[in-house]
Amino acid sequence: MRAVIQPVYGPPDVVRVDEVPEPVAADDQVLIEVRAVSLNGSDRENLAGRPAYARIAGLRRPRNPVPGSDVAGVVVAAGPEVTAFAPGDEVFGELPGYRGGLAERVAVRPTTLVRKPAGLTFVEAAAIPQSGCIALRATRGLSGEPGARVLVNGAGGAGGALLVGLARHHGAEVTAVDRRDKADHLRRLGADQVVAHEDEDWADHHDRYDLVVDLIGRRSPWRVGRALRRGGRYRMVGGRTDLLLAMVMVGPLVGRATGRSIGMLVVPQSAADLAEVTSLVTGGAVRPAIDRIVPLDDVPAAFRRLATGDNSGKIVVEIG
Ligand SMILES: NC(=O)c1ccc[n+]([C@@H]2O[C@H](COP(=O)([O-])OP(=O)(O)OC[C@H]3O[C@@H](n4cnc5c(N)ncnc54)[C@H](OP(=O)(O)O)[C@@H]3O)[C@@H](O)[C@H]2O)c1
Incomplete structure (x- = not known):
């Protein structure tokens, strides 16, 4: 079968x-015929092997050379221990280990998969898993805070649309931060205010936000804390490894000292979360933003676009 191969960490040229x-399903696995795969910021990190946490899947080179985590497809075989799915089921989800999806078929334990609703195409379904689960966890609690001021840093990339959309759905006033040339895209997502990171540093907005969700953390706990109102919370989702460690080790201390809550958002791969956020998509509350749909042969070019950050929303690879 055909697949995307990434033998080493490096630039998109690798x-x-x-x-x-051909993969074969083990007793506890299903074999999926992959129809669509969406790319996330984590795929860019797993390609480059940077930040350091991206090498969890292999220190010197990726143990599984096939990248791609968010898949949608059809079950074509199921091992004897699998009871939740059978051949013919249309499924989607994030693959355990964040790799293996960019192939015509993948064998996987189905713990993170859910059934694809009939109302969603494979492309739409593939655009949901990782960014949807991040958005769901990041915005939990906002429904009880109508009018909360929320800032999403890095909102114009793969994961921002569902985050901005869910925050708006919960009644928040949303400030979205990204590159200047993504301002129109951010407004289309529903952002109330747009900040271009080249022009303005949101961390200078002192005492303004009830929640900051940071997809691309590059500031210290002290610096981000100043943008929060008293009682507000900062959650780092991705970014520099030294700052992730600082958020875990020092963030709670800085938060306690200043009357804020500062830390990292850990988002486990979860079929239950995926089902919950998907029901919000099918119910019309939010929808993913799709930058472009490309065939498998164009994946090297798609990784180049992802690496430069030129994508506004999800690049989705359609297979077969
Ligand atoms: N915490 C968890 O449990 C968990 C789970 C899964 C994934 N993650 C992480 O979540 C992140 C996923 O985000 P994503 O998929 O949305 O990433 P993405 O597609 O890379 O989006 C990031 C956006 O931020 C923009 N950006 C870059 N520098 C910026 C700056 N200084 N200020 C504001 N915006 C800036 C990028 O545009 P330009 O580069 O063009 O400027 C891009 O539009 C990844 O780091 C991943 O590792 C975390």
Whole structure:
């Protein structure tokens, strides 16, 4: 079968489309015929092997050379221990280990998969898992705070649309931060205010936000804390490894000392969360933003676009 191969960490040039052996489902696995895969910021990190946490899947080179985590497809075989799914089921979800999806077929334990609703295409379904689960966890609690001021840093990339959308759905006033040329995209997502990071540092907005969700953390706990109102919370989702460690080790102390809550948002891969956020998509509360749909052969170019940050929303690879 055909698959995308990333033999080493590096720039998008290391990626190629090639023939690989057919996967076989183990007793506790399903074999999925992949129809669509969406790319996340984590795929860019797993390609580059940076930040350091991206090497969890192999210190010197990726143990599984096939990238891609958010898949949608059809179950074509199921091992004898699998009871939740059967051949013919349309499924989607985030693959355990964040790799293996950019292939015509993938064998996987189905713990993170859910059934695809009939009203969603494979492309739409593939655009939901990782960013949807981040958005769900990040905005939990906002429904009890109508009018809360929320800032999303890095809102114009793969994961921002569902975050901005869910915060708005809960009645928040949303400030979205990204590159200047993504301002129109951010307004289309529903952001009330847009900040271009080249022009303005949101961390200088002192005492303003009830919640800051940071997809691309580059500031210290002290600095981000000053943008929060008393009682407000900062949650770092991704970004520099030294700052992630600082958020875990020092963030809670800075928060306690200043009457704020500062830390990291840990988002486990969860079928229950995916089902919950998908029901919000099918109910019309939010929808993912799709930058473009490309065939498997164009994945090297898609990784180049992801690496430069030129995508506004999700790049989705359609297979077959
Ligand atoms: N915490 C968890 O449990 C968990 C789970 C899964 C994933 N993650 C992490 O979540 C992150 C996923 O985010 P994503 O998929 O939305 O990433 P993404 O597609 O890379 O989006 C990030 C956006 O931020 C923009 N940006 C870059 N520098 C910026 C700056 N200084 N200020 C404001 N915006 C800036 C980027 O645009 P330009 O580069 O063009 O400027 C891009 O539009 C990844 O880091 C991933 O590792 C965390």
